[in-house]
Amino acid sequence: MAPFLLVLLASLAFSPAISRPDGGGFYDPARVTQLSWRPRAFLYSGFLSHGECDHLVNLAKGRLEKSMVADNDSGKSVMSQVRTSSGTFLTKHEDAIVAGIEKRVAAWTFLPEENAESIQILHYELGQKYDAHFDYFHDKKNLKRGGHRVATVLMYLTDVKKGGETVFPNAEGRHLQLKDETWSDCAKSGLAVKPKKGDALLFFSLHINATTDPTSLHGSCPVIEGEKWSATKWIHVRSFDHPQNVRTDGPCSDDNELCPRWAAVGECYRNPTYMVGTEDSLGFCRKSCGICDA
Incomplete structure (x- = not known):
């Protein structure tokens, strides 16, 4: 990513409201809260309507498979107890609702739609989790298509009765977040976000100068009561749809x-x-x- 684009990303949470001609890309910066600068993380209250959340869940049902992780050496997708959820990828612009959400993500992040992967829907049942990990890559194979993942938008599609929080163990100021008995023990290990239906979490895996950010380490805490549905949008530094021969x-x-x-x-x-x-x-x-x- 060009240096001037990275500088632009630093102020995205405070930019004026943006809308696309069809309305699908509208976002309201008044609903965005800055959670952390290390890593850069922002929470959007009500990013999705409840109807949009239900629609994404219904699209995924019947298509779920065991979630995989990228092997650090080969870059291949492999099964691992680090990640015990199930999930599926939607196709880009699968329908009008999905297309509208993708436009909204691009408007909020100031990153082109073509730089993003398809939306991945994840389902976590009782006890399922995703241990702390980075969204940027450690292998050369995955870097060839779009480069590092610079940003992640994590959309919560359901409420979770207990557990299922997104936690950043390395975040600066993690000890300053007050937590009561409604938080899981896992969430108390770092800066954490509770899943709330319709909310979306945006965080960056790279610094402004395009170097990888170790404070972006994050995980999904085990579900203790209920179930968790979420949708993830990974966005790369270059086009993912039209990769260059880098x-x-x-x-x-x-x-x-x-x-x-x-x-x-x-x-x-x-x-x-x-x-x-x-x-x-x-x-x-x-x-x-x-x-x-x-």
């Missing part, structure tokens, strides 16, 4: 036409992780930063 190894290159301009104003030194990269993930402007072999 190299994650081999000779250095530029992956953005603006790389020479950014290099000329000193971004190679101010933002080396994005421009040059690290041992695990190559940057996007290696040629303009002058690190190619002679």
